[in-house]
Amino acid sequence: MTTHQNLSSPAAKPAVAQRPRKPLFTPARIGIYAFLISVSAFFLLPLYVMLITSLKTTDEVRQAMLFGWPAIPQFGNWVEAWSTACISIACEGIQGGFWNSVRIVVPATLISVLLGALNGYALSFWRNKWGDLLFGIILLGAFVPFQIMIFPLVTWFRMGGFYNTYWAIVLTHCIFGMPVLTILFRNYYVAVPQELFKAARIDGGGFWRIFFQLMLPMATPMLIVAVILQVTGIWNDFMFGLIFAGKDNYPMTVQLNNLVNTTLGERRYNIDMAATILTSLVPLAVYFFSGRWFVRGIAAGAVKG
Template sequence: MNVSHPTLPAAPAVRRRSRFTPPRVGVYAFLLSAALFFLLPLYVMLVTSVKPMSEIRLGHLLALPVHFTLEPWSTAWQSACTGLDCNGIRVGFWNSVRIVVPGTILSIFVGAVNGYALSFWRPRGAGVLFAILLVGAFIPVQVMVYPLVRVLASVHLFSSLPGIVLIHTIFGMPVMTLLFRNYYASIPLELFKAARIDGGGFWRIFLQLMLPMSVPIIVVAIIMQVTGIWNDFILGLVFAGTKNLPMTVQLNNIINTTTGERLYNVNMAATILTSMVPLAIYFISGRWFVRGIASGAVKG
């Protein structure tokens, strides 16, 4: 006996999504144009810095070098003239290192202590103090230059390395305080109370408990302060003095030196050398910056 089985309806065909939908094409077009916009100047700087001046005078801005040379880089680092001195931009590099290292450490430490005190100890007038610090973060640097010059001159710190380090510590303190206060606001208050019950004081709780828990936000603070202090121009120009001029000021002196022939390849090489530290920090520590922000830098 033949038993007829009912035929099952055919499964609907699954339509494969096209990889080139109009929204996706638009996104890729925007990303490509943005990448070209930011990378084209870097490309011009790189190819110009490895060309001899005879090729640069031909006017082919985007052309690859026919005669590749690293002499402009050597000149920019060792013997380019920054005014009357012809010792290259390496002098400014080591000056920037001497400014950035203590300036970053001090500003982060002061900001961490302020954020810790405002979050957990909450002294009298903490809200007013925090509001004053926030206002200080938005005051233009130019407004405070002259008063700070007079103050530093009165204590014999003007045009000195300790003076420029102190200036960067002062200007970095409001933002660092805001970062650490918001980060500590995401830490349960019960943890602090338990440490107090165990007999912990202000500095013991900070150094042994809070500071080890602050690694993500410390990474964010280091990235912000190192890049900010390294890229600074006006504070270094005014407060550092002639013997401690940072790399950005030295770069300006190299480019604006008008004696003899203007060497565009040396100028481009000096510019890339000056920007290498911030670029390296962004490329290497970019993901750590995002993680630090996501772990509490914008909470509270």
């Protein structure tokens, strides 16, 4: 009895070994932080120079103090770049290019993402040699340089009578976004259990009903990734907009190039930098507010694929 009490007493319990605390600063951790800070500074430094230059007066820009903060920030430079900056002989700023970019991005993103999801859905259940062959062709198309396709597209659009039109630039972005989007959705859908699809068929679901009510909602993480890729890619595009859009539909990037490279009057770098920041606001906003969703979608696709 005495032995039992001694064993059950708190003093008889073995002491739990505590793990030694890791030091707050180790050489490996310091090296990682130093590397991350250096990389961040490398990429943020140009943005900082653009920002402070856009807030300077013309005289302050001429002083060549690249990293110096302006004495009085000139937010009027942004207003001028948006509404009254002269591009060639027209002094309407880059606001027209902004709305052209919006008109191009919205339908091109919606159409390409929907078609990419539909193609990936069909290919994920077409598991035979012909399906694998078609998927290989689509995969090859994702790595073909788009420059070699420009001349054939120009020829086809001219033969169709809609070269240098609004629908030419929208269709171009849909065509070149299709291979990557199809691969993303196919790899996501291919891991869906076949039993789920068969159960939906037994319940009376057809091809389109299963796609819109079951498969498409299930692929929400990949939809977010596809939208982010298309919005940023189409908004930042310059070459396709210059070649296919036509003068009346030039996107914001083309308008920015025409503003910066104009040969009329003096070079106003503060206005140029303000216009550049205005042009990049949409991609920056997309990355800042949707970055975590992008990482989640990519991770989900990697696990499922």
